[in-house]
Amino acid sequence: MSAKILSGKEIAQAIKDDVAAEVGKIGFRPGLAVVRVGEDPASAVYVGSKVRTTEELGMYSEHLHFADDVTQQELLGVVSSLNSRDDIDGILVQLPLPKHIDEREILEAILPEKDVDGFHPMNVGRLSQGQKALVPCTPAGVIEILKRSGIDIAGKHAVIVGRSNIVGKPMAMLLLQENATVTICHSRTVDLPSITRQADILVAAIGRAGFIRGEHIREDAVVIDVGINNVSDVSLAPELFSEEDLPKRLAAIEKRGFTLVGDVNPKEAMEKAGAFTPVPGGVGLLTVAMLMKNTVEAAKMRRGI
């Protein structure tokens, strides 16, 4: 048996098309400011993609880049000035920030109505109370994949591995809102496979390449892989990738030094699951699309549209 692939590509494109149409309708350009600190190459790629997509969809985008030694006070000043600008509807501070910066204080300084990442305690609280809120992009993207793939959520047992504020916890709240029965697992969970095997919908957000194996997956379950990890060790490849996939992956390691792998072993998930989101090409593509959606939402909400 081979799992159905739940590709993020078409779904992300459909969401972006909806956003572009909405921008055309509202008659002004929502503005997104992205704040980046330091020279982390992954952050540079993510920010580049966010800025580019914002403009492609007809919105205004501003990229503010600071050196590693920027101070807490300077960053707070930047957020405060973006908060007060009428042309800026969304503010995103790309994480991680350097160690000397108090990340939480920066995120909490963003006005909740401009918090397009959905990390402000006000939005977290609203989400947990089932009120209208700006919701974190990655878990919101997972819900879009499930819904737009015609997968029923109500009444299903959803098991999430990972309890971070960015993915695991908001994922649990969103699945609960969709009337799933939700279990959250983490590093202290005892006998993880016995719990994950109860999942109709299994979401992995752990940060460990290929951690979820066949033994964790119930036959025919829907497996959503949120993880993004670099694998550079060629000797791991045969355990992770099918014979069909292997040559491409080895070529990527040779050319770039790594290949992208999620938190689920793709070879075993393909054999055991009923449906599976690939990495790359799955959940990751939804994150930027949902950020675009949040920016338009924020612009409309702030103007009472």
Ligand code: NDP
């Ligand atoms: P965090 O490191 O913040 O959280 C990881 C979670 O996994 C923790 O709750 C931790 O438990 C749990 N965990 C770690 N080891 C185990 C284990 N052995 N058994 C069970 N649970 C375990 O990671 P994030 O939530 O930020 O990210 C998770 C993954 O998702 C990463 O691969 C990241 O790259 C990816 N990601 C992808 C995005 C996308 O756009 N697709 C966006 C954001 C993240 P505990 O709390 O007990 O420590």
